[in-house]
Amino acid sequence: MDIPRLRIVLGNHAHVHPLKRGEVRSDLVDLDFIDYTPTNAAFKPMVREQAFDVCEMAIVTYLMAKAHRKPLVLLPAVMLGRFQHAYAIYNSERGTIGSGDLQGKRVGIRSFTTTTGAWIRGILTNDYGVDLDEIHWVTFEDPHVAEYRDMTERAAEGKSIIQMLLNGELDAVLGETSSDPRLKPLFSDPAAEAARWFVKHGVFPVNHLVVVTEKLARERPDIVREVYRLLKQSKAKAGQAAVPDPVPFGVEANRKSLELIIDYAAQQSLIPRRFTVDDLFDETTRELN
Structure with a gap:
């Protein structure tokens, strides 16, 4: 029997x-790696056209895709996780802005749905009491999920x-960093504030996981399990252990982080209702640990 060859995008x-x-190899499947730079450029064709068999995907993109019944299935394999506090900056030449000073300000972000x-x-909003509805959001890209109505x-x-931040057209920016000495972190000590946030919530924020097409999951659950095994074995072979683990594998290892980002996405009306963590997986991937 011919070994299936899967088109796959990973960062x-x-x-x-x-x-x-x-x-790391398999006797069950061959992987044809497709290069996308930046990796997030592959998310839109995966959501809209199922352009690949396997693809890295931002978790909020997946939550929105699921809300709009896109035929994708999540694997509990984290490709990117990071504390977020360092990814908010402002222009110090125009005065000091802190986390509580954004209401009434113009804040830029690549896409509202990142x-x-x-x-x-x-x-x-949950840790600093900021009213998100009082911020004027300025965006630069369409959402990956076409059905989402972007009001920014x-x-x-x-x-x-x-x-635009340097020119004073924006007061702050989310989702970016810069080496320009004029641009300072919105959170005064991002590492310390992230550490306090972790103690409070016990969550290492996940950004990107992996999805497969529903067709592959339905027709070849054995191949889906094999893809997960390969990813997990690759992580083990790379041998970069850290505590907390920024790229945990398995449903249970990711449950708290997924619960929290589901809550945030629902609060921000990115999804119409809260999913449970188990809702995000199918019969095969729900058992992966």
């Missing part, structure tokens, strides 16, 4: 290097988010 993460280099944006807005102001074609 250039340390824990997938062994798989991409062919150091996962980093959802995490930071959730932190701002769209920046003029060709405008740069960082340059």
Whole structure:
């Protein structure tokens, strides 16, 4: 029997290097790696056209895709996780802005539906009491899920988010970092505030996981399990253990983080209702640990 060959998009993460280099192999499936730079450019064709068999995907994009019944299934394999507090900046030349000073301000973000944006807005409103409805949001890209109705102001074609911040056209920006000395973190000590947030919530925020097409999951659950095994083996071979683990594998290892981002996405009307964590998986992937 011919071995199926899957089209797959994964970012250039340390824990997938062994798989991409062919150091982790399978007798059941071949993987045809498709290069997308940046990786998030692959999310839109995956959501809208199921352009690949397997694809890295931001968790909020997946939640929105599920809400609109896109034929995708989640694997509990994290490709990117990070604390979010460092990804909010302002221009110090125009005065000091703190986390509680955003109401009434113009805040830029690549797309309103980015996962980093959802995490930071959730932190701002739930931990710092910021009224998100009192912020004027300026965006630069369409959502990956076409059905979402984006009510934000769209920046003029060709405008740069960082340059707009430097020019004073924006008061702050989410989802970006910069080495420009004029641009300072919105949270005065991002590492310390992230550490306090972790103690409070016990969550390491997940950004990107992996999805497969519903067709593959329905027709070849054995292949789906094999893809997960390969990803997990690649992570083990990379040998980059950390505590807390920024890229946990398994439903239970990700449950608290997924519960919180579901809450944030629902609060921000990115999804029409709260899913349970188990809702995000199918019969096969729900058992993966």
